[in-house]
Amino acid sequence: MLVVWDMPKTRRSEHVTLKTIAEATGYSVTTVSRALAGYSDVAERTRKLIVETAEQLGYQPNITARQLRQKRTNTVGLILPTFSPRFSDPFFSELLAGIGNQAALSRYDLLISTQAPGPDELEAYRRIAGGQRVDGLLIVRAREQDPRIKYLQEIGLPFVVFGRSHLDQDYPYVDVNGELGLHVLTKHFIGLGHRRIGYISAPPDLTFAHLRLSGYRRALEESGIGYDERLVVIGDLTRRGGAQAAENLLALDPRPTAIIAANDLMALGVMEALRRKGLEPGKDVAVGGFDGVPESEFASPPLTTMRQPIYEIGQRICQMLIRLINGEHLAERHVLLQPELIVRQSSGQPIPI
Amino acid sequence: MLVVWDMPKTRRSEHVTLKTIAEATGYSVTTVSRALAGYSDVAERTRKLIVETAEQLGYQPNITARQLRQKRTNTVGLILPTFSPRFSDPFFSELLAGIGNQAALSRYDLLISTQAPGPDELEAYRRIAGGQRVDGLLIVRAREQDPRIKYLQEIGLPFVVFGRSHLDQDYPYVDVNGELGLHVLTKHFIGLGHRRIGYISAPPDLTFAHLRLSGYRRALEESGIGYDERLVVIGDLTRRGGAQAAENLLALDPRPTAIIAANDLMALGVMEALRRKGLEPGKDVAVGGFDGVPESEFASPPLTTMRQPIYEIGQRICQMLIRLINGEHLAERHVLLQPELIVRQSSGQPIPI
């Protein structure tokens, strides 16, 4: 009877290295290395022999050693700025998908770490970037005064930012025009007849918080409605945060007839809060979001939102980063995309004036 | 006037290493290394001096070098078996979130790569695992005869599988009881009065495809309805695939009164297909899924499904893997979880008999 689980006690018993092949073929380590790398200064005969022996022995280059020597890792890093221990935010998922696939296309690996913003946020960056584990880093969800940008600029590691920061330095970024986005979205609700439009903003250290808020404000002022700060509350970008913020807004008298959230996740939270109060989203109170995450489409009712091409942005920043790493020139160092209004049922019907 | 963008021409000009500190303090590289590592055989005075100088110079250990020497990377790997170039499947996102957060908790990094199943799938595994870039690997979406499991067992790298395979070997895994799951779900629809229940199965090389299918079959046979293979089609687990499969099922005469899909994404596709045909999901045709992805909750109508705790599974397999890497004993080497029936509106009302 065959005993099937005599687990290998020897972990990775004897790993085959260049030296193994050298000894097997009688050539030097140098020649083996150069043969496998395809240099022209090794005879065709020997190259063949070496390649065959390597294959036969199941040789796999030790990437760590190669990285150490070449000072190059073929890896891009991404440190998710996550507060709670979960990063299953659909926004990040989508972004991650774009980044990951683009990296794979360029035969780069992706190293992911998480680190909450805060005093020791830079620790993670120092460990990954300063430790030379990656050739470049992606920075997402840029903040007003972003220490990560400062740090990376200081140590001179290639990086690309999703979002913008209020710094004097120049750095490559991709961003979506949030000011315009919220202007368009707010106008949409105004056009439907709404006059009391609540807004759930984002934490003020995030750059996009200001931009989106001022788009909202401009739309109101241009329409002669005027900005009322009582209609603005701040949420933490989560679904739960959106629900809480909505409760505050709904406690106003008279209550807003429409609520816009700075991102879709909070808007979904708004819809939950409405339901809990016995109100029907899109009928009793109109709801709008920002992002265009997949969930927005399948919510009930489907959510009116400003779509930003998150997946494509992920691809793009990754591609830009890889170009930078390779020392190529970036045709566009600063990309500002336009979000697109997607009208769905959460907007509700025009209301009588 | 200050010119703000004199970009650093020197990439990572002169990196400070142990040697730098050694020269600065007058001690040897050995002592510096041991001082920073907190060994007891270095005097308190010198340790302090060295630590201070290191801090002042902004020393960051080169992780690659450390990895090479220690033969340990503190990294777990995950290779996503993705066909299309996108992995924004909510199932993977959720799983990834669980894995990533658990890894972060244990101060491990996560290396992600993508590779479509197929003849050169193992290439990616050889590169990552054979190249000693990670201390262990996670295998997700196990297949009947899974070459990945065979390979990793062969080279003796620690790994944990999500799902099961039909192999003789013993290996650590976490899985969800799909047979039971589909039995419960099918019974649920039968209980509502359905007699013609279509089933959209998964690609047959995936182990769970068989298990879920046989759960469906057993429920039908136990209820005296009998298994009709014309009611079973195979989908590719995507939304689009689900929609196509649904079209085939709806072309039957008489058409099924309920359709169950092997995963939520396809079930969402079924609902789309129904709508396109002018049928109302949950009313004209009942729909059921499997997974419990967030989208299922916000679909309209919300989707009846067998929930599996994807996020927690991600955490768990990651934790098991890290235990294995550290040579710890696994209390449970084989974990089989029970999925939970979540009844939502896509089930529809009981139908008259």
Place this chain on the structure above:
DNA sequence: CTTGACATCCGAAACGTTTTGGATTATACT
């Protein structure tokens, strides 16, 4: 004065690769 114990330090090897700068031999050209 010798011995042993202890505290503190360090040289050198090792991890597996790539690259530099020749060395050796054969071939072709004056």
Place this chain on the structure above:
DNA sequence: AGTATAATCCAAAACGTTTCGGATGTCAAG
């Protein structure tokens, strides 16, 4: 024959770290 040229090969250094096996000096005990 002598010399340039090309074709092959390789020893050694380098990447930055950790660790092995002492080395050195001090001090207390015998």
